[in-house]
Amino acid sequence: xxxxxxxxxxxxxxxxxxxxxxxxxxxxxxxxxxxxxxxxxxxxxxxxxxxxxxxxxxxxxxxxxxxxxxxxxxxxxxxxxxxxxxxxxxxxxxxxxxxxxxxxxxxxxxxxxxxxxxxxxxxxxxxxxxxxxxxxxxxxxxxxxxxxxx
Amino acid sequence: xxxxxxxxxxxxxxxxxxxxxxxxxxxxxxxxxxxxxxxxxxxxxxxxxxxxxxxxxxxxxxxxxxxxxxxxxxxxxxxxxxxxxxxxxxxxxxxxxxxxxxxxxxxxxxxxxxxxxxxxxxxxxxxxxxxxxxxxxxxxxxxxxxxxxxxxxxxxxxxxxxxxxxxxxxxxxxxxxxxxxxxxxxxxxxxxxxxxxxxxxxxxxxxxxxxxxxxxxxxxxxxxxxxxxxxxxxxxxxxxxxxxxxxxxxxxxxxxxxxxxxxxxxxxxxxxxxxxxxxxxxxxxxxxxxxxxxxxxxxxxxxxxxxxxxxxxxxxxxxxxxxxxxxxxxxxxxxxxxxxxxxxxxxxxxxxxxxxxxxxxxxxxxxxxxxxxxxxxxxxxxxxxxxxxxxxxxxxxxxxxxxxxxxxxxxxxxxxxxxxxxxxxxxxxxxxxxxxxxxxxxxxxxxxxxxxxxxxxxxxxxxxxxxxxxxxxxxxxxxxxxxxxxxxxxxxxxxxxxxxxxxxxxxxxxxxxxxxxxxxxxxxxxxxxxxxxxxxxxxxxxxxxxxxxxxxxxxxxxxxxxxxxxxxxxxxxxxxxxxxxxxxxxxxxxxxxxxxxxxxxxxxxxxxx
Numbered sequence: 001x002x003x004x005x006x007x008x009x010x011x012x013x014x015x016x017x018x019x020x021x022x023x024x025x026x027x028x029x030x031x032x033x034x035x036x037x038x039x040x041x042x043x044x045x046x047x048x049x050x051x052x053x054x055x056x057x058x059x060x061x062x063x064x065x066x067x068x069x070x071x072x073x074x075x076x077x078x079x080x081x082x083x084x085x086x087x088x089x090x091x092x093x094x095x096x097x098x099x100x101x102x103x104x105x106x107x108x109x110x111x112x113x114x115x116x117x118x119x120x121x122x123x124x125x126x127x128x129x130x131x132x133x134x135x136x137x138x139x140x141x142x143x144x145x146x147x148x149x150x
Numbered sequence: 151x152x153x154x155x156x157x158x159x160x161x162x163x164x165x166x167x168x169x170x171x172x173x174x175x176x177x178x179x180x181x182x183x184x185x186x187x188x189x190x191x192x193x194x195x196x197x198x199x200x201x202x203x204x205x206x207x208x209x210x211x212x213x214x215x216x217x218x219x220x221x222x223x224x225x226x227x228x229x230x231x232x233x234x235x236x237x238x239x240x241x242x243x244x245x246x247x248x249x250x251x252x253x254x255x256x257x258x259x260x261x262x263x264x265x266x267x268x269x270x271x272x273x274x275x276x277x278x279x280x281x282x283x284x285x286x287x288x289x290x291x292x293x294x295x296x297x298x299x300x301x302x303x304x305x306x307x308x309x310x311x312x313x314x315x316x317x318x319x320x321x322x323x324x325x326x327x328x329x330x331x332x333x334x335x336x337x338x339x340x341x342x343x344x345x346x347x348x349x350x351x352x353x354x355x356x357x358x359x360x361x362x363x364x365x366x367x368x369x370x371x372x373x374x375x376x377x378x379x380x381x382x383x384x385x386x387x388x389x390x391x392x393x394x395x396x397x398x399x400x401x402x403x404x405x406x407x408x409x410x411x412x413x414x415x416x417x418x419x420x421x422x423x424x425x426x427x428x429x430x431x432x433x434x435x436x437x438x439x440x441x442x443x444x445x446x447x448x449x450x451x452x453x454x455x456x457x458x459x460x461x462x463x464x465x466x467x468x469x470x471x472x473x474x475x476x477x478x479x480x481x482x483x484x485x486x487x488x489x490x491x492x493x494x495x496x497x498x499x500x501x502x503x504x505x506x507x508x509x510x511x512x513x514x515x516x517x518x519x520x521x522x523x524x525x526x527x528x529x530x531x532x533x534x535x536x537x538x539x540x541x542x543x544x545x546x547x548x549x550x551x552x553x554x555x556x557x558x559x560x561x562x563x564x565x566x567x568x569x570x571x572x573x574x575x576x577x578x579x580x581x582x583x584x585x586x587x588x589x590x591x592x593x594x595x596x597x598x599x600x601x602x603x604x605x606x607x608x609x610x611x612x613x614x615x616x617x618x619x620x621x622x623x624x625x626x627x628x629x630x631x632x633x634x635x636x637x638x639x640x641x642x643x644x645x646x647x648x649x650x651x652x653x654x655x656x657x658x659x660x661x662x663x664x665x666x667x668x669x670x671x672x673x674x675x676x677x678x679x680x681x682x683x684x685x686x687x688x689x690x691x692x693x694x695x696x697x698x699x700x701x702x703x704x705x706x707x708x709x710x711x712x713x714x715x716x717x718x719x720x721x722x723x724x725x726x727x728x729x730x731x732x733x734x735x736x737x738x739x740x741x742x743x744x745x746x747x748x749x750x751x752x753x754x755x756x757x758x759x
Contacts, residue, residue: 007424076426076447126463127426127448130470134424138471 001084003037003051003124004061005077007131008070010044016095020104023091027106030089035060037086040135041093042110046070047131051084077127085117110136154233154254157240158186163201163250165189175218175233175254192218197235201250204237208247211237215261218254232261291387295370297344302382311389313359329355329363336368347372347380353390365391417482417511419450421496423504425470434511439485455481455489462494473498473505479518482511490515526627533624533662537728540655543599544731546592553589560585611647614640614680614690621657628665634674636661643680643688646756652732659729660752664694669747688756695749701742729754 014022019041030036030050035057037050048064050057065073092108095101113132116125154172156165163186168176176191190198197216204211213235238251285292285305294302301320309316312327328336332354343350349371355363370385411418412432420429426447435441438453445452451459451466458480469476476496481489496509560581569575618638622629629636646653661676668674677693730740738757744750 079446121452122459122463123446123448123451126451126466129463129467130425130448133467133471 001051001081002054002057002079003049003077003081003085004057004075005047005049005124005127005131006061006064006073006075007045007047007134008073010041010046010070011068013044014041014069016097016101019091019093019095020101023104023106026091027089033060036084036089038089038108038113039091040110040132041091042136045135047135049086049128049131050089051081051086054080076131077124083119085119154252154256156252157249158201158252159249161205163187163205166249172252172254175231175256194218201237201252204239205247205250208239210239215257215264230258231256232258288386289389293370293385293387295383295385297381299340299344308387311358312356327357329357331355340368340370343370344380344383347374349383349385353394356387364389365394416513417492419509419511421507421509423470423506425466425507437482437484453482455483469496469498470507473500476507476509479514491518522627529624529627533658536655536658539599540728540732543596544728544735546596546599547735548731549592550589550596553585553592557585557589609647609649611645612650612653614644614646614653617650617653618657618678621654621661624658625661625665628662632665632668632674634665634668634676636676636678639677639679643682646680646688646690648736648756652736656729656732656754659726660692663726664692664696664750667694667696667699667750669695669697669749683755687758690754690756691751692754693749693751698744698746698748698750700746701744 026039033052033056035050035052037048037052039046039048050060052060061075061078065075088106090106090108092110092113094110098109101107110132116128120128152169152171154169154175156168156172156176158164159166165180165182165184165186168180168182173180176193180189180191186193186198186201193201197213200211200213215232216235217230218233219230233254234257236251236253238253239247240249240251242248286307289307290305291307291311292303292305293308294304296302299321301324304320308314308320309318312323314323325333325337336352336354339352340350349369351367351369353365353367356366358364367388367390368385369388370383372380373382373384375381408429408431411429414431415433416431417434417437418431419427419434421427427445427450428447430442430445430450434445438445440449440453448463451463454462462478462480465478466476468474475498476494478494480492480494482492482494483489491514492511493514494509494511496507498505498507564578564582569578615638618640622636628634661678664676665674672695675695677691679691679693681689681691683689733740733754733756736756738755741753741755742750743753
């Protein structure tokens with residue numbers, strides 16, 4: 001099993017509907033391939049952590065990096081892991097109209113994001129906190145920082 | 151549509167024969183026998199006038215693409231229709247003109263096409279002019295070259311740049327102006343591009359009018375007339391000399407900095423604006439025994455002592471979020487597994503290339519350990535010094551009484567005994583003197599120490615907590631070493647009226663004793679509590695879970711100077727004796743209970759009730 005973390009820029013800003021479609025599509029596909037993780041989106045900034053079997057993740061990342069909806073894909077980490085840190089696949093972003101999203105499976109408001117799970121190494125937690133900071137900016141970060149206290 | 155034909159008869163030009171096509175042009179209102187002037191139908195007045203003149207002058211007339219608004223149904227706007235109109239005078243035999251033949255051929259489609267072509271040619275001329283102005287005003291040299299590598303066009307900038315006369319043979323001269331080192335490559339590259347019908351983009355040096363070679367960027371795209379068959383290449387030459395020089399300088403500068411950073415025996419790294427390390431210098435790899443890939447963007451955190459990782463990571467995120475400098479003292483693992491103390495520092499540089507972080511890890515292990523050792527030794531010396539001072543004071547105080555007794559006995563002896571030998575009387579005098587000397591020495595000793603240690607200071611109301619904290623601060627090294635937890639509870643009796651130096655000395659001795667005699671099998675837990683007895687007298691309890699000790703059968707006095715409970719542990723053996731002396735001298739007493747292997751409890755009754 002491996003996990004991959006990357007950051008990228010959306011080619012054009014994603015609308016609420018784009019985001020919702022992306023969420024539904026990825027959740028369906030990822031569940032089918034037993035891929036778990038989390039995606040952060042804000043103002044065109046994208047970061048994603050995915051975990052799963054090497055044979056699944058490597059072609060998946062190939063597809064992701066060729067996806068025309070984003071560019072400047074920078075892979076930060078690609079390494080073997082022993083346990084999963086996420087139970088499913090979810091997405092965190094700020095919809096323009098949050099009311100409809102609250103009930104959506106796998107959707108999270110950025111400030112409701114749980115701190116990085118303790119199964120991640122401190123180096124990986126730090127990485128997740130840094131990409132979260134890079135995507136959402138400084139206002140959303142203090143919530144995530146708590147995890148490192150534990 | 152067939153041509154419209156009509157005959158117009160007589161000087162009044164009355165309609166004669168009107169064929170269907172002409173009827174459609176003139177409109178349904180026109181009937182045979184009507185005069186044209188009265189029922190012109192679609193015929194405008196100017197044509198009417200011309201008809202009359204043709205009739206009068208007996209000369210045929212042809213009007214090309216004459217516009218007739220077609221008669222309309224309902225309220226549609228009349229669409230302009232174009233007709234070639236021919237007016238032919240008609241003679242009856244050889245007689246005068248008797249009428250006119252009117253032909254009308256609809257040429258609307260041709261006319262519209264002609265007009266479109268006209269507009270297009272105007273537009274083309276405009277675009278052409280614009281293109282020319284643009285190509286001749288942009289700083290780039292623009293050119294068109296054909297499949298045989300012949301220049302079809304080159305903008306005037308080429309002549310300005312190269313200083314060549316307008317008569318110069320482009321095809322012969324251009325290759326000669328390319329820097330000799332680049333010439334073959336450029337010719338080959340453009341030849342290859344032309345052969346495969348694709349565009350090109352390459353840089354080369356071109357000789358300027360002043361003889362200087364300047365770097366140029368040549369880019370061209372093919373114009374395809376049939377698929378895969380390029381006929382022309384259109385392109386532009388941009389001077390990129392300054393950019394290239396700058397980029398070269400930057401590359402050189404960066405390479406030099408990298409070299410410098412790689413030569414320094416110190417851990418140096420840089421990070422992106424997001425806080426991901428993108429460069430570790432050579433020494434980092436040497437120190438950690440890990441490659442840049444193994445370290446990764448956040449892997450440096452793994453080098454820190456595990457208990458320090460979370461705090462260090464948290465502070466790094468904070469620095470990235472705020473842009474504030476990062477600084478901390480951490481233990482970093484060397485390739486051999488040994489941890490060495492390092493000061494990690496990082497600062498953010500913000501310039502036109504966006505924020506980046508530059509960091510260093512400086513090995514301060516030797517200094518750190520030396521300082522620790524020195525601090526421990528200093529603390530030890532200070533403590534010993536204090537103990538000795540107090541001991542000297544107490545001892546001198548304690549010796550006063552025996553000296554006094556000795557003097558009394560001696561006086562008694564001198565009074566009752568008689569000496570036969572006068573020399574013996576001298577000895578008595580000398581003895582007397584010696585006693586006096588001893589007394590003065592003791593007094594001086596006590597006074598000196600009193601002066602130095604402030605033991606003579608008057609009593610004052612002391613905050614137990616602040617004094618205890620002060621004492622613990624002095625013992626922090628030992629507290630850390632014993633991994634001791636100290637709980638202070640002074641709530642029941644927070645203040646004590648006592649000599650400050652005395653209280654400090656007592657607490658210091660009690661605490662350091664507990665630390666010294668901690669059981670190595672478990673971390674020390676020290677409980678310090680102040681309380682009031684039923685009679686309202688203050689009491690201090692110091693309880694530890696240390697090794698404990700064997701107490702003599704009788705209750706007191708437990709502590710004699712130089713008597714040591716645990717000979718294997720360093721100490722002068724005066725500590726508890728001093729405590730007891732001080733407490734006693736202030737009118738209190740010390741109580742102790744202890745169980746070997748469980749711990750000891752000291753209870754100080756500050757004042758007797």
